[in-house]
Amino acid sequence: xxxxxxxxxxxxxxxxxxxxxxxxxxxxxxxxxxxxxxxxxxxxxxxxxxxxxxxxxxxxxxxxxxxxxxxxxxxxxxxxxxxxxxxxxxxxxxxxxxxxxxxxxxxxxxxxxxxxxxxxxxxxxxxxxxxxxxxxxxxxxxxxxxxxxxxxxxxxxxxxxxxxxxxxxxxxxxxxxxxxxxxxxxxxxxxxxxxxxxxxxxxxxxxxxxxxxxxxxxxxxxxxxxxxxxxxxxxxxxxxxxxxxxxxxxxxxxxxxxxxxxxxxxxxxxxxxxxxxxxxxxxxxxxxx
Amino acid sequence: xxxxxxxxxxxxxxxxxxxxxxxxxxxxxxxxxxxxxxxxxxxxxxxxxxxxxxxxxxxxxxxxxxxxxxxxxxxxxxxxxxxxxxxxxxxxxxxxxxxxxxxxxxxxxxxxxxxxxxxxxxxxxxxxxxxxxxxxxxxxxxxxxxxxxxxxxxxxxxxxxxxxxxxxxxxxxxxxxxxxxxxxxxxxxxxxxxxxxxxxxxxxxxxxxxxxxxxxxxxxxxxxxxxxxxxxxxxxxxxxxxxxxxxxxxxxxxxxxxxxxxxxxxxxxxxxxxxxxxxxxxxxxxxxxxxxxxxxxxxxxxxxxxxx
Numbered sequence: 041x042x043x044x045x046x047x048x049x050x051x052x053x054x055x056x057x058x059x060x061x062x063x064x065x066x067x068x069x070x071x072x073x074x075x076x077x078x079x080x081x082x083x084x085x086x087x088x089x090x091x092x093x094x095x096x097x098x099x100x101x102x103x104x105x106x107x108x109x110x111x112x113x114x115x116x117x118x119x120x121x122x123x124x125x126x127x128x129x130x131x132x133x134x135x136x137x138x139x140x141x142x143x144x145x146x147x148x149x150x151x152x153x154x155x156x157x158x159x160x161x162x163x164x165x166x167x168x169x170x171x172x173x174x175x176x177x178x179x180x181x182x183x184x185x186x187x188x189x190x191x192x193x194x195x196x197x198x199x200x201x202x203x204x205x206x207x208x209x210x211x212x213x214x215x216x217x218x219x220x221x222x223x224x225x226x227x228x229x230x231x232x233x234x235x236x237x238x239x240x241x242x243x244x245x246x247x248x249x250x251x252x253x254x255x256x257x258x259x260x261x262x263x264x265x266x267x268x269x270x271x272x273x274x275x276x277x278x279x280x281x282x283x284x285x286x287x288x289x290x291x292x293x294x295x296x297x298x299x300x301x302x303x304x305x306x307x308x309x310x311x312x313x314x315x316x317x318x319x320x321x322x323x324x325x326x327x328x329x
Numbered sequence: 330x331x332x333x334x335x336x337x338x339x340x341x342x343x344x345x346x347x348x349x350x351x352x353x354x355x356x357x358x359x360x361x362x363x364x365x366x367x368x369x370x371x372x373x374x375x376x377x378x379x380x381x382x383x384x385x386x387x388x389x390x391x392x393x394x395x396x397x398x399x400x401x402x403x404x405x406x407x408x409x410x411x412x413x414x415x416x417x418x419x420x421x422x423x424x425x426x427x428x429x430x431x432x433x434x435x436x437x438x439x440x441x442x443x444x445x446x447x448x449x450x451x452x453x454x455x456x457x458x459x460x461x462x463x464x465x466x467x468x469x470x471x472x473x474x475x476x477x478x479x480x481x482x483x484x485x486x487x488x489x490x491x492x493x494x495x496x497x498x499x500x501x502x503x504x505x506x507x508x509x510x511x512x513x514x515x516x517x518x519x520x521x522x523x524x525x526x527x528x529x530x531x532x533x534x535x536x537x538x539x540x541x542x543x544x545x546x547x548x549x550x551x552x553x554x555x556x557x558x559x560x561x562x563x564x565x566x567x568x569x570x571x572x573x574x575x576x577x578x579x580x581x582x583x584x585x586x587x588x589x590x591x592x593x594x595x596x597x598x599x600x601x602x603x604x605x606x607x608x609x610x611x612x613x614x615x616x617x618x619x620x621x622x623x624x625x626x627x628x629x630x631x632x633x634x635x636x637x
Binding site: 178 | 348463482582
């Protein structure tokens with residue numbers, strides 16, 4: 041009896057406990073905490089703000105951080121902390137909405153390309169390759185040149201820029217799923233193409249699409265804030281981290297706080313998502329085990 | 330090999346055509362009259378606009394307009410800038426060397442340090458050193474390059490006064506801060522890729538065989554693992570090169586540097602469409618060319634690619 045027990049005890053656990061691995065993973069825990077704080081700040085902005093975001097006070101311009109103004113004031117004497125919390129809202133909304141646009145458009149395109157193949161596949165693949173020929177921020181810049189400045193246009197421009205990655209992922213996932221038996225079975229019982237695509241194939245790939253979208257929010261925030269930094273995004277009255285950094289750029293010498301706090305905001309938002317992604321891949325990616 | 334080469338070049342050509350269609354359509358999908366877009370803010374009489382419309386060929390059918398546009402582009406005629414009436418092609422040729430200089434220096438810095446840090450990290454994998462390096466990598470990657478640039482200016486130009494933020498043309502010190510701002514993120518991005526690639530190769534079986542033959546650890550690394558890590562590394566570097574070129578758009582305008590990126594931003598701010606078309610097309614064309622060269626390089630070093 042004892043011997044059998046010992047053998048049983050030495051056998052390695054065949055299925056590691058993912059949840060336990062996740063909550064003990066440094067990157068995952070820190071990333072999740074940072075992300076929660078960022079979302080908390082953005083959601084509760086009206087409660088956290090100590091002042092009206094656009095209340096100018098010429099006598100109080102460029103005040104350093106103090107008890108009254110936690111992050112100091114800018115050129116017009118506006119309270120940076122209040123603009124910071126509302127700016128986080130705008131930046132997060134830009135990142136999230138852009139990802140949703142890119143995710144929906146890209147996934148639908150990828151599903152069609154992968155499912156139908158042939159010339160539809162070639163055409164859609166060609167479009168995404170052309171989009172990918174504009175690396176990094178260049179595509180978003182080109183689209184902004186056409187649409188003109190504004191927050192909504194930034195969302196659209198960044199969103200279109202993320203289409204290719206979703207399209208490619210959905211397409212290759214569909215190519216793998218298409219040949220499976222349950223698709224044949226669905227066809228045998230008379231399902232329409234649309235039904236197969238959206239009831240049988242989409243649920244199979246949605247999980248990886250959502251993971252990709254979550255991890256992409258970081259770079260979407262980065263691109264959105266870069267566009268605002270260049271003066272193409274949020275207009276002066278709307279607080280947004282990128283445009284706040286830009287507004288403080290010329291006063292760096294005397295008033296570092298105008299740029300540095302919103303910059304830290306962008307940094308922490310992106311870092312939280314990157315750490316979350318790193319933690320997830322450390323636990324779930326077989327390469328890391 | 331020739332078969333593969335032919336197919337690859339054909340794909341690149343079709344992408345270049347797509348790029349030109351997109352930049353051509355830019356003016357036509359703009360709300361409003363394309364002629365007024367071209368003329369810009371200048372006030373002109375309706376007769377003059379009509380004459381310009383005929384002169385610029387806007388009365389032709391769209392496909393014919395596109396072919397003319399493409400023909401002019403191929404011959405190096407990208408129109409004239411609305412702002413200063415100078416040929417766009419000349420302006421780009423003036424500014425491109427500055428940007429290429431910045432991009433090449435940045436890529437050199439990031440390649441050297443990225444590979445070194447990556448290999449070091451992989452050699453000490455899962456140790457405290459590796460974990461600290463991984464954390465630093467993730468943090469540096471998360472800082473927007475334009476914010477890195479501002480922090481560097483704050484530290485080195487404002488406080489320490491070592492390097493001027495905006496250098497005169499010809500002053501080599503003017504390259505340091507822009508190159509470092511662009512390179513920092515790229516160094517750690519490359520380091521992560523190299524680290525993961527080395528660890529993945531180490532986990533395969535052939536290093537065990539090499540070890541059992543009596544090869545030393547550095548020997549295994551140099552002779553067996555690094556050649557296999559070459560392909561993902563070269564991919565990463567080629568991606569970085571074009572991303573640095575695109576990233577120069579933001580960095581050049583921070584440091585008020587001359588360059589194609591600054592030119593593109595200027596074009597967008599002034600609604601100078603010929604200038605935007607020219608700069609965007611040139612950057613996209615560089616991307617396509619770099620990509621093609623990388624793919625051909627794979628085919629040369631890896632028979633699985635050209636035969637597959």
